[in-house]
Amino acid sequence: MKYNPLGRSGIQVSEICLGTMTWGSQNSEAEAHEQLDYAVGEGVNFFDTAEMYPTTPRKAETNGRTEEFLGSWLKGRSDRDKLIVATKVTGQGVSDLRGGVKVDSGQIRVAIEGSLQRLKTDCIDLYQLHWPNRGSYHFRKYWHYDPTSQDPGDIDAEITDILGEVQRLQGEGKLREFGLSNESAWGTMKFLQVAEKQGLPRVVSMQNEYSLLCRIYDLDMAEVSVREDVGLLAYSPLAAGALSGKYRDGQLPEGSRKSMQDTLNGRFTKHAQAAIDRYAEIAGDYGLDLTQLSLAFCLTRSFMTSVIIGATSMEQLRTNIGASEVTLSDDVLGAIQSVYQDLPLPM
Secondary structure, eight states, rough: OEEEETTSSEEEEESEEEEEETTTBOOHHHHHHHHHHHHTTTTTTEEEOOOTTTTTTTOOTTTTHHHHHHHHHTOOOTTGGGGGEEEEEETTOOTGGGGOOOOHHHHHHHHHHHHHHHHSSSSSEEEEEEEEOOOEEEEGGGGOOOOGGGGOOOOHHHHHHHHHHHHHHHTTTTEEEEEEEEEHHHHHHHHHHHHHHHHHOOOOOOOOBBBBBBBBTTTHHHHHHHHTTTTEEEBEEEEEGGGGGGTTGGGGOOOHHHHHTTTTTTTTOOOHHHHHHHHHHHHHHTTHHHHHHHHHHHHHHHHHEOOOOOOOOHHHHHHHHHHHGGGOOOHHHHHHHHHHHHHHHHO
């Protein structure tokens, strides 16, 4: 397992991060613990969750359950100081979490106290803003994205308020580092500028979607990551399982995410299916597993800090983590580039 720096924090995280958003809906507590034990044995030291998980499907009555499953495993571990635990404060608009109001210093204070209790830990290593208050073009909203429809308000004051609370919580020993999620290049740079101007904590990471089917990060955000040391934590690197190939030719495995979310939240389009078929052909031509091809490609990106995998079975988990041992040849990367040029944004 390889390890990468988490921004400028001095923390090293495994290039594979174990995601958790199915725990509490598709996975039981015992299954979650089995996944964690295996992942640690394979060198994974990085785990990502959120106060609103699980999300397959998301229900008000299950908010926080995933953190609880992770917390029951963390409790009393002698190696806790070697593990990097990341969670998120839910963004504006989720009415069943603190009324769905904007995230501010007060919201962060309440949210992190709840997460600390559920995680049964004294300190969260990476605390993340799940999405910006002003809205986001992520989750397939980029097709109609128009920044003039957003009202960022006094964005500098908002960021000062948020980062000020982060700094206070750092002083109390309740969190170590702060990151963003579902952000834009402009939003990221505003956080960096305010932090530098006000002497406040610097964001260390960005958790945005990235996969063979979703490569908008390759442009402006890639430049921000590389120049500013704010690396990507890629979520949905398998496009909600579509890039495993398990839905090809009309297949619909029982209990799979697509059986609950027909379009995989807008990811499973006719163009995406065409791209998946072509990537599957590349995998077959070079004797590779499609899942591992997809994950290994993400690991080649210069801006990548860690790729967040998820699994509902141990077989899936073993395959996913095994991608860290796969090296893609120049011929494979060239074939991938050909598909990308033909189908650059298939979902």
